[in-house]
Amino acid sequence: MKTLIKQDYSLENCPVTEKLFTATGFCRLTFYAPSVTTEAQPGQFVMVHMPASSGRYMLPRPYSICSVDRENGQLVIFFEVGGRGGELISTVEPGTTLRLLGPLGRGFPKPQAGSLLVAGGMGIAPLVFLAKSTTVPRTLIYGSRTAARMACPREDLDLPGLTVVEVTEDGSRGERGTACEIAERYIPSSSAVFACGPRQLLAALAEAAAERDIAAWVSVEERMACGIGACLGCAVRTDQGYMRVCKDGPVFPAGEVNLQDEHTECLCQSGGN
Amino acid sequence: MSIPSACVNLGGIELDTPVLAASGPFGHGREFEVLLDFNSLGGIIAKGVSLEPWPGNPPPRIAETASGLLNAVGLHNPGLNKFIEDDLPLLRELGPKIIVNIIGKNVKDYASVAAGLNGIEGISGLEINVSCPNLKAGGLSFGTDPDLTYCVVAAVRRETALPLLVKLTPNVNDIVSVAIAAEEAGADVISLINTLSGMIIDIEKKKPFLGNRFGGLSGPAIMPVALKMVWQVSEAVQVPVLGMGGITSASDAIQFILAGARAVAVGSGLFYDPDLPAKITGGILAYMSKHKVTSLSELEGLAHTGGDKVEV
The missing domain is CATH 2.40.30.10 (Translation factors)
Known part of the structure; x- marks a missing residue:
C-alpha cells in the first residue's frame, strides 16, 4: 500500500x-x-x-x-x-x-492584538497578506528609501484595525528615517513582531525584539531551484544547522536563524533575479 | 508490426522506461510526489549518501546562468542511518527502481556505505559518485585519476553484489581512461556526466557569488559536452552507459541513445518542467514507431555506424 x-x-x-x-x-x-x-x-x-x-x-x-x-x-x-x-x-x-x-513553505503564525508588522521595501508583499488575515488591532511599519519606491497602493493597506506608519529614508513620504528606527519605538509596546525585508533590517529587528523578550518572526530569502525542499539549494544557517528556506521557511523564528551570513535577496520580489 | 518497447536492462537492472531521475536535484523524491507521474520514470537515483551526515556548503548555493544552473550544495545529506530510516521507506513506495548514490571522503567511507546498504530491501543498485574531493589527495576528486577511481570502485565492488554504476566527472583530461578503470574495477554501468566545474562573480560585491566560490554547472548549456563524452566512453567500454547532462527534451534523450547510452537521466531539467520524464518516454516511443524500431537496442549507438542507409 x-x-x-x-x-x-x-x-x-x-x-x-x-x-x-x-x-x-x-x-x-x-x-x-x-x-x-x-x-x-x-x-x-x-x-x-x-x-x-x-x-x-x-x-x-x-x-x-x-x-x-x-x-x-x-x-x-x-x-x-x-x-x-x-x-x-x-x-x-x-x-x-x-x-x-x-x-x-511555512508562513507566519496568526498575529494577536498588538502585533507589529515591519516591511522593508518589497518586503511589503507577504505582510499585506498577513495584515489582511485578521482584524485585531495591529500596526504596520512600511519603510522605503524614497516615496517613488513605496509601490504598494494605499488602498491595499486600508484595513480595519490596521494602523499604518510610513517611513522613507529621505523623508519624501511619511516619517523620515529607517523602518528599523521607527520599529524600535514600537517594539516595547508590541505583542510580537512579523517582518520581511532586507536582511540588515531583519537582523536589527531580531536583536531589538530579543532584548525585550518579544517574539519575532522573519521571512528570509534565498535563491531557489525546486521550491519544494528537494534540491537543498536555498540553505540558510540556523541553530539546528542548515535549513531550507523553501520548506522549513521562508518564515523562521527570528532568534533561530542566522541573519548575518552571506545571502541573496530574491524571494520577496526585490528584483535582481 | 509489434508495439515498440521502452524497456531496457541497465547493467542488470530492468527498467520499464529508459528515463531516470539523476542524483541530486530530485532529493529523495517525495517532494515531487504530487508533481510527477512516476510511471514515466524507470528509476530514481537518490541524492548522494555518506556514512555520516554532511552539512553542505555555506549559502548562496545556487545561481542561474545562461541555459544552466550552477550549484554548490556540497552533498548536504543526513547520513546513511537517517537515509535508511527516513528516506528509503518513502522512496521505495514511489514505484520506480531505486538506485542509491554513494559518496565518501576516502575509500573506506565509500565501502562502508555500500556495506551498510547490504540486505536493505528495495535497492536495485548503487551509483558511486567519484567526484567527491579525496581528502588524502588534497581535495582532488577521485574521479580525476584512473588509479584512484579503480581503488574506490574495487573497494565498493568487494562489499556489494548489487549492480554498480560509476558516475564520472567531466572535469578531466581523458574521461575514457577513467571509464576503462571503472569498468576494470567491476562497474556494471558507467554514468556520465556529473557537473562541469565553474563559477560566477558578483560584480557589486566584487567577489565570487557562491558561498563555496566554485560550483558545478548543469542544464542545457552542458548537453553537447555530455553527449560527446557519452559517445567516447561508449566506444571504449563494454558495459552499458547511462547518459546525462542537460537533457530537456525527448530529442536530447534520443541523441544520447544514438551516441551509445542504454538509458538517460534528467536532473536540472525537472526544475524547468516536472513533466519532462513523461515527455521523454512518450517522445522516445513515438520516435521508435516513426523509425519502425521495436527495441531500444536497435538505436543504441546507432550514430556511430553512420545511422540509416539512405532509402532509394
Whole structure:
C-alpha cells in the first residue's frame, strides 16, 4: 500500500487576470489560481514558471503571496521588476497562462492584538497578506528609501484595525528615517513582531525584539531551484544547522536563524533575479 | 508490426522506461510526489549518501546562468542511518527502481556505505559518485585519476553484489581512461556526466557569488559536452552507459541513445518542467514507431555506424 505524504501544493496552469504597474518598475500580477488560494497562508509563496512562449531554460521564480481572494480564486504577487526572471514574467498580459506551483513553505503564525508588522521595501508583499488575515488591532511599519519606491497602493493597506506608519529614508513620504528606527519605538509596546525585508533590517529587528523578550518572526530569502525542499539549494544557517528556506521557511523564528551570513535577496520580489 | 518497447536492462537492472531521475536535484523524491507521474520514470537515483551526515556548503548555493544552473550544495545529506530510516521507506513506495548514490571522503567511507546498504530491501543498485574531493589527495576528486577511481570502485565492488554504476566527472583530461578503470574495477554501468566545474562573480560585491566560490554547472548549456563524452566512453567500454547532462527534451534523450547510452537521466531539467520524464518516454516511443524500431537496442549507438542507409 502506497502511503502518500500529503503535499498541499500543486502545479497548475493559471491564467493572469490582471496586470498593474503600481509605480514605475513595480508590477502586480493577479492569477486565477483556486487550488492555491484555498490552501494559502500568509508568508507562503509560489514558484512562477517562465512563459512557455519564451522558449528559455530558466528556473521558476519564487514570489511571496501578496493577497488572495478565496471566493474568486484570485492570487496576487507583487514585485520589483529587475533580473531576467522578473522581467520576463512582467511582460505577460492578462489572458496568458503561467504555471504556478504552490502554496509553498511555512508562513507566519496568526498575529494577536498588538502585533507589529515591519516591511522593508518589497518586503511589503507577504505582510499585506498577513495584515489582511485578521482584524485585531495591529500596526504596520512600511519603510522605503524614497516615496517613488513605496509601490504598494494605499488602498491595499486600508484595513480595519490596521494602523499604518510610513517611513522613507529621505523623508519624501511619511516619517523620515529607517523602518528599523521607527520599529524600535514600537517594539516595547508590541505583542510580537512579523517582518520581511532586507536582511540588515531583519537582523536589527531580531536583536531589538530579543532584548525585550518579544517574539519575532522573519521571512528570509534565498535563491531557489525546486521550491519544494528537494534540491537543498536555498540553505540558510540556523541553530539546528542548515535549513531550507523553501520548506522549513521562508518564515523562521527570528532568534533561530542566522541573519548575518552571506545571502541573496530574491524571494520577496526585490528584483535582481 | 509489434508495439515498440521502452524497456531496457541497465547493467542488470530492468527498467520499464529508459528515463531516470539523476542524483541530486530530485532529493529523495517525495517532494515531487504530487508533481510527477512516476510511471514515466524507470528509476530514481537518490541524492548522494555518506556514512555520516554532511552539512553542505555555506549559502548562496545556487545561481542561474545562461541555459544552466550552477550549484554548490556540497552533498548536504543526513547520513546513511537517517537515509535508511527516513528516506528509503518513502522512496521505495514511489514505484520506480531505486538506485542509491554513494559518496565518501576516502575509500573506506565509500565501502562502508555500500556495506551498510547490504540486505536493505528495495535497492536495485548503487551509483558511486567519484567526484567527491579525496581528502588524502588534497581535495582532488577521485574521479580525476584512473588509479584512484579503480581503488574506490574495487573497494565498493568487494562489499556489494548489487549492480554498480560509476558516475564520472567531466572535469578531466581523458574521461575514457577513467571509464576503462571503472569498468576494470567491476562497474556494471558507467554514468556520465556529473557537473562541469565553474563559477560566477558578483560584480557589486566584487567577489565570487557562491558561498563555496566554485560550483558545478548543469542544464542545457552542458548537453553537447555530455553527449560527446557519452559517445567516447561508449566506444571504449563494454558495459552499458547511462547518459546525462542537460537533457530537456525527448530529442536530447534520443541523441544520447544514438551516441551509445542504454538509458538517460534528467536532473536540472525537472526544475524547468516536472513533466519532462513523461515527455521523454512518450517522445522516445513515438520516435521508435516513426523509425519502425521495436527495441531500444536497435538505436543504441546507432550514430556511430553512420545511422540509416539512405532509402532509394
